[in-house]
Amino acid sequence: MNIIVCIKQVPDTTSVKLDPETRTLIREGVPSIINPFDMYAIEEGLRLKEKHGGAVTAITMGPPQADSALREAISLGVDEAVHLCDAAFKGSDTLATSYILAAGIRKLGAFDLILCGKQASDGDTAQVGPGIAMQLDLPQVVFVRKILELKDGRLTVERMMEEGYDVVELPLPALLTVTKEINEPRLPSLKGKMRAKKAALRTMSAAEIGADPARIGLEGSPTWVEKVFTPPHRGTGTVWKGEAEELVARLVAEIEKFKLG
């Protein structure tokens, strides 16, 4: 079974700041990690490989430093890593990113399954996974919380819903996005880290994946960010203590100040 896992390098979520000028995330000096949801996709890929054989390839689109995310994926047990890296990719929105990743995946040859995290922790759009499926004309199920069965080239999975879940069957090749309920990702091993250090990553440029310059980067991105801002901190609340009767009167007086009625 040939499995491709799409990963994204993101800033460690607790320390994100926005640049109001460029309207993008400030990434300099912020530690980077693999998008936490993609860790579940990697783990599921490795588990499928361990059960059914085959190979797992991690692919990412990103600047040169995204190399470290791919090396981390290798340290976890991924067999191959592919880096789509080109200055022309800069500024790509979710549509352009899906197009680029789909083009890169096409270059890799035959595959059975593409796995993605349900969304990235920085952009939170949950659009790139489904976008890739559209570009490659693949059946897809998003928010998968469990793979029930793989039999005769068909997958049966559970899709998380607001209340309960759906059981969906789909033919391979296909694309799934997974939620954190699906597994518990493993930690990197020492041998994995040593292998990752020496591993050769495959890098592909826009030209090498045959990308249409009009569909990548800022030019290929219809999304326009009008404004970004950090929401102001909400003030701390006040706690009143005392008898119910007295407090109710005080509360009513306070509400009346807002002239709601």
Next chain:
Amino acid sequence: MNYFLTEEQQFIREIAAKIAREKILPVRAELDEAQEFPWEIVKILAESNLFGVYIGEAYGGTGGGVFDLCIAVEELSRVCGGISLCLAATALGTFPLLLFGSEEQKKKFLPDIAAGKRLVAFALTESGAGSDAGAIQTTARKDGDNYVLNGTKQWITNGGEAEIYTVVAMTDKSRGSRGASTFIVEKGTPGFEFGKKENKLGIRASATRELVFQDCRIPAGNLLGREGQGFIVAMKTFDASRPGVAAQAVGIAQGALDEAAAYARQREQFGKPIISFQGVQFMLADMATQIEAARALVYAVARAIDAGEKKVAKESAMAKVFASDTAMRVTVDAVQILGGYGYMKEYPVEKMMRDAKITQIYEGTNQIQRMVIASQMIKELAGKKE
């Protein structure tokens, strides 16, 4: 301080720290209270290859040495000095095999140990033989192609949980300490049972148990080294393993300092964080200084051993004494800085204080260590020409 670790050693530190933070921290108090062996953590350490850091690549390890082991043990002990013992005690039991095992014995046992599939325990101590190791009563009688073991070992770390035991027994009592030999005994061998499980002050997530041998018949090929070499095996084993205990002590001390410093920054009294008071500052400064000195000594000794230095008994004992005494002092001070909170089980420093105590006692009490240091000094003085 930058100790200029190799990249592989930095990876060991990162992995051990991640396991400690993400997997050990959430369970340490519970396992301590319940005296439960950390099998879940053993599995994680095994998958991360940490059981093989001091074992050669030919046997499935990653080819590092005592220093690599110390880094892993220190980092795990920083969060739990009890759980880290499943690795440290396995290493103690494996050193006789690494140092004296035949190629055949190594090939048979080391791959499973390096993979973390089988834990190991070292069995020397008996009820009447601790510091006076020459007084051991357990016997091993040669009988054709077998040895037959009889006797009881006490306070064996990893006892009951380990699959492989390196056991010191007398093959010739008339020769005293020159009549001891070391054997590999596998769990499940008829005549080998486990006795009392101890209820301990600290390191409660580690198993400490009695081993009972009653006409336990093992293949003669399980003898490590030669007959009569038992004490040399034990002494050389301790020379190699003491930096590991010292690293455990450094880890426990560092963990206690981390807690105390963080607490002192946020705890306010008299309208200020208590870290702004010089009395607390001096305590923290002394704790940090002692820990760094202990760490530097442990690392230096571990590096010397890995570089092939043979005369390490004195320095190895110094590292163990200094680091364990430091751990005891620092953890007591950490409890003091946390005050009433430090005394409560809701905070981790009381456990660290309990865990620290054993490092002054086992693998040779600190009094025995001082005897080793002094006797080496006397030997050196006697060898000096005026």
